């Protein structure tokens with residue numbers, strides 16, 4: 148049995164039955180990381196010793212007949228936006244370089260309690276701001292299907308490590324598409340659950356009303372397996388949904404007869420790559436063949452999604468990131484040796500006159516610690532929240548957000564799920580969009596609505612371009628429709644093979 152080729156579900160079963168040891172499994176994936184990470188840069192930190200020790204402990208407990216958790220021995224890679232007490236947590240920012248959190252994120256605690264084996268922390272766009280992973284302070288991630296292309300973002304490391312068999316499953320976070328878009332561009336399956344379904348405690352905050360953690364795996368069935376461990380109420384997150392969590396894995400295996408899937412005509416408008424359009428239409432046809440019915444629905448305010456998201460998210464980010472001042476949190480500039488103006492003139496007057504040495508320290512620390520995209524968001528958000536502009540920008544964006552949500556509520560009166568593309572193009576070249584922030588923002592046109600409405604969405608591969616790049620399909624569903632999203636995606640994956648394709652990597 149070759150661990151790299153097994154699904155997460157099969158790995159867990161094989162370990163429980165003693166057909167594979169947890170150490171064998173951990174070694175197989177760690178060896179793969181050692182070979183492939185140099186060219187892909189998916190991991191910012193690999194905990195080889197910790198993972199092997201944990202795996203050995205699981206094997207010993209199994210031999211002694213002691214009870215094991217639901218994910219015993221399953222290697223898991225965790226986005227570097229989630230706090231881990233025993234591994235650095237940097238959010239791919241110089242601001243948090245070397246930071247060791249004093250606690251584990253709730254999701255990490257649950258993974259450990261389920262006896263999963265944490266193999267490392269994955270690369271991402273700095274503070275999860277970006278759609279290509281090029282905003283990482285520690286270098287871009289390379290798409291395993293074509294190393295000259297971006298893996299998507301911001302959970303690009305999590306997507307790439309699963310696509311390249313460096314981990315069977317990974318954890319990502321999705322504020323405007325950061326699980327679904329990289330999953331789509333890397334040919335894997337990613338679930339953005341309903342807002343509040345999974346605790347955000349210990350997820351470094353980007354935009355708190357939009358952020359949601361979720362699983363990134365090779366299949367919907369594996370997403371369901373992970374959800375059973377990571378979803379559920381946490382009193383430590385005031386937005387966490389109370390109540391029990393469904394047994395996702397046992398709700399999968401049902402036919403799709405009678406399922407109503409909506410199709411939004413505007414999703415097929417300008418900007419959509421023809422090969423992506425073709426793959427998506429084929430997926431609709433496959434769903435139809437599987438017993439679903441396809442219906443035209445309208446999301447009249449979806450065209451304002453990008454404008455709304457790029458106000459709400461930066462506004463919240465500017466507030467959340469205020470804590471990184473070099474005193475309370477984050478990198479601290481050294482007195483007198485701080486930031487110098489890009490002109491090279493270099494003096495305290497780079498920032499004008501400082502009110503005090505403390506203010507100077509704050510300014511220099513933030514100037515040095517944050518990268519350009521994070522600074523852009525902080526400035527956009529601060530501007531949009533400032534007196535005089537608040538009503539015209541932030542308050543208005545909140546009103547449009549409400550309309551976008553209402554569109555979904557109306558559409559879900561007519562259909563059970565909405566299908567469509569995840570991303571307008573397949574994986575684009577590294578560097579292709581870095582000089583044009585607006586072009587990068589438009590990549591999120593199909594994904595931000597889900598977050599603005601607080602509902603669920605899943606992305607999975609539905610074909611490949613002639614050039615061999617994966618094409619993603621997205622299903623969006625009403626709040627707490629994860630069982631249905633997972634069931635529909637799982638059924639599609641029973642009937643197709645796209646999710647089984649793996650890139651060939653010269654390592």
Ligand code: GLN
Pocket residue numbers: 275276277278300301320321322323324325326353460591
């Ligand atoms: N690409 C979007 C952004 O840059 C989404 C990011 C995310 O979901 N974390 O904000």
